[in-house]
Amino acid sequence: KKKTCLKGLYEEALIQFEKIEDTDFQAMYQLGVMHYDGLGTKEDPERGVEYMKKILYSDSPEARHLKFAAAYNLGRAYYEGCGVKQSTKEAERLWLIAADHGNPKASVKAQSTLGMLYSVSVLKDLKKAFFWHSEACGNGNLESQGALGVMYLYGQGIRRNTKSALECLREAAKRGNIYAQGHLVEYYYNRKFYSTAVAVAKRITENDDIDMLAKVTDCLPRYVAKGVAMAAFYLARCLQLGLGVQQDQAAAKKCYSKVTEDLLLLIHREKTGHIF
Template identity: 30%
Template sequence: MMQRVSPVQKNFGLADDELIRHLMLQSGVYKPLSRDDVRLDTDNLDSSQVDNQTVTDNQTNPEFHINQQFKEALSLYESKDFENAYHLFEELADKGLIPGLYYQAIMIYDGKGAEENAAVGFALMQKVYEMSLISPVDVEFRHLACYHLGNACAQGYGTSRSEELAVSWWQRAANEILFDPHKNVEKQVVTDAGVLCQTAMGSYYSRCSKPEGADYTKAFYWHSEAARNGNISSVAQMGMFYLYGLGCQKSSALAHEHLLLAGTRNNICAIGHIALYYLENNMAESAYSWAVRAADIVGNLKGLDAGKVDTIIRQVTSSSANRGDEEDTKRSLAMSLFILGYLYETGRDCVARGRYTAADYYSAASKIDLDAVLFLGNRLKLGRSA
């Protein structure tokens, strides 16, 4: 019952992306200088002389000034002073520095601080990838470039639309962080952006846009790699695969394990499916406790319309635990509301029976995702109050 995922946004959109904050000083070029980086003969110096000497050496070190300029540019960027931030990033890019070029590409692509030009932004991001191939300290930026170039190709924004090219970009980074059991754990290369590419690969293969349909075997493989690397969205997808036997042998125990792990980490996609798991295993109270979380997110059922649904989905999928899972989030919310309707219709131990309350939940579920309602109505053989 996996559904096509929504297309990516038509921008690189990292102004509010917490991932980028983790990268602020990750490049080797921008790591702050510590006292260990400064070679001093400290045997004949007291502590104040060492401190003064360190300050002097920092002030005359070109890398120190680059570091300060980069931090200033980031500060301006995060405070939404995009024009001044762009000029500083452009200066860094002109010096051949990958992080500066990366931000320049983002800002031109998104039209922040510079005239929007998706094609130029795409070309600059390609340059980020090419330059980072010979820079081992900037592997994260290479993988970020792969992720965003893949998204741009999938959307056809700044370049011609091509799912095949999108996959080729994602796979470059995804392959670089594949788990190798023969390697020492400390030598395993894992980047946040590389994991996002693995999840994107899994989502691509679970879609039905290809003539031959979804390839759940490949989807399972890539989501399992991303889940191994800690991506909660992929953990949730693994739970769904095990629950419905998609690309793997059906396993109720493994489905529960993965869905529970994702749900406890606020992945909304997992909630509807774990509520269904508990309901079908005669644990109505547990099903209710999970499904009601979705009701809390939706809020007032009476005022629910398409505009409010879109707002809710955007808010939910802006978090790292639910990144980009628009369609699956809709489905999970609808499933949760439908299950609440089912519980009120049947009057299970956890709630008093109420046909009107059940009808409200069924109606709200239908407004969010009618396909999910039809799926559950058929699976549970109920829903007659809607």
């Protein structure tokens, strides 16, 4: 019923936006998003891309405030190869435009995405990844705050700094970053703070709806799933060995099964082209 209601709202919005698209760049932007993602209309990524290009390459002052968002969305299209021919280099170029040297008024999402891009893709460069995650974190991005914590913890792109790592991870975890929470569980377990590791892991595994958690925190589902899997694994170890919690082989087995499910979900997401 809720989906039907939303569909009706999107369809009505589509009609209204189409009436003013020639004179209103905000309407043009919304139409681009709706056609690209199939909201209120049949999915048409090629058309969505065209709307974003019109905004990005427009000389009108009225389009200026939408250019960063349009460049980010075009970068996403090129990275995914959806609506255009796949090109990681073109995605990088567009995301660099959208990130605008770390400008807080630019696309902070693009800044964080560049951090991810330079961490895992063929363009891997951990120093660049650290730079962009630092910019995005400074501009309030939760995903990058967790990523910075991990980079400090393991000396990736920056000299290892446990104090800075824990500051980033704990603050990101407090704000709901599941990936950061999973790494804190691992940290506590490895330092034999078993009861703390168990307490944090239990909170993570109580709510394991990956897509819902990703939406609420605006973090990538892949990294949310990794955080949940890490928490489930160390909770299983503690339950199996009786570390910081009463030994419970049945509960441990259930947690190990959860780890397997999360890993299979990660593999599926990578095969179906989810970004990063």
